[in-house]
Amino acid sequence: MSHDFTSHDFSDHDAAELDPAFVFDFQAYDDLGDGQRWSTWLDVEPLSRGPEPRPDWVVTSQAAVDTELGILKTGKEADAFLLERAVPDSDARGESVVMVAKRYRRAEHRTFHRAASYTEGRSVKRSRDERALKAKSTWGKIVATSEWAISEWTALNRCWQLGLPVPYPVQVDGTEILMEWITDDEGESAPRLAQTRPDPALLASYFDQLRESLATMVGAGIIHGDLSAYNLLAAGERLVIIDLPQIVDLAGNMNALDFLMRDCTNVCTWFRARGLDVDEHDLFGDLMAHAF
Template sequence: MSTDPADHPSSDFTLDWEVVDVPDGSRLTSYWDVEPLCRGPEPVPDWVVLDRGAVDTDLGVLKTGKEGDVSLLERSGKDGTVVLAAKRYRDQDHRSFRRGEEYAEGRRVRDSRVTRAIAKGSAFGRAAAAGQWASAEWDQLKRFWLLGVPVPYPVQIDGTEILMELVLDEDGAPAPRLARERPGHARLASYFDQLREAMRAMAEQGWVHGDLSPYNLLAAGDRLVVIDLPQAVDLVANPQGSEFLLRDCHHVCAWFAARGLDVDADALFAELIAAAW
């Protein structure tokens, strides 16, 4: 007979559990079900709901994009309630983002079976490709958050769904894309300074957004937030890295210049290239 105390639990041992009522159309939180690396970086912000019995309720689609849709998801538990942005990637048959291979140059897929399936366009390959794009954005969100780049805090990833901070405007509503805004000159200049610093922080680590435009920036009151990062490009590993950076510079500078700000895309590009090297 075993003498290990673990094989003979004390009669005083009790199991603490409770029944959670999950309404129709909702689900239990999966935060603690995913692997640790699939949860957001430390320190975890105070607003993140960590209750193991929290319930997630989908509140509907917030916006649609080229690679997926963003919905509002309410997570409610004993430690509070928060509304998150849930980005759900589509497979290749249902995406309008058709130039993924250019952005993916320089990335490596360790599993040759997955590589072949993606190349063949099989059902498994299409699902794997969607998972790769979700994973790529997750990695970039974590990386840039830790660098201090203004991106939404990444809460968790589960398959092709990323839950992240819902960025709000001054009135507490979901922040609009910069493209919709008509800021005054002072705020316009502040936005550009913030954007330049964000691009510089990425370039210093050898990264380029790759698809930067006023549609991939959120105007959160006085703060500018960078979003949509799955296609972020490695400046060194991707042979078109500098071209993507130059294009990003021209796209954003054209928008600011059209609103009266004196900016120079080529000067910005030169500054960022210098920071990268």
């Protein structure tokens, strides 16, 4: 027998006797302010989200809002912004985090012109995209832009899983990568190594960390390709490697050893200028001992 529910079915007395576990407050957030959007976490496919196990600070709530906090850094091929992902009016642990949003520019707005030497040996999944890239068509330029984002996303994931000191990659969506914000001991953005003047002990520690990281990369068959004191972050006593879109395959790129030698020269020149007795040829030899 059907029953017609009316306003008389649930009285104030019934409501008063409801188990509190079934009672919740509901608040709608229909209007977002300038520089805000709903979290894009669920908009991307699972493979576009960071590797597991994920750090506990990653916010995955569908109710979260992304808020632009301002520009962090401008670069040759992309700009980095600070972005807060938070559940409104929530003070719960794990419901708010500040991340870096790295956004790649379209090809005509980039100043990074050495793409061909870096991308040698890479493959494009779809033949249509590969043809468009070779023809340098409008679609090809769009593909090229997203390829740099995907390249860095893939590199960050691989390096993170190798245990290397890189920002945790949260997600990728088109030409935007969300990643961990690296901070110093005071909770501010960690400076580039080039902006620091570490004491001799810390300087030596930084170099040892860097040599170990580069050896791990070479052992995995990859090279940074554009390494210098400007894409290393000094996060307190820890050195963090950033800016990985041009990562080079050691076996598949005929210029790989030249890139590795240049990386060694760049970093050794900086450390040597600060008083550390290091040599790029010695570093190169040490790293090649780890190759494959």
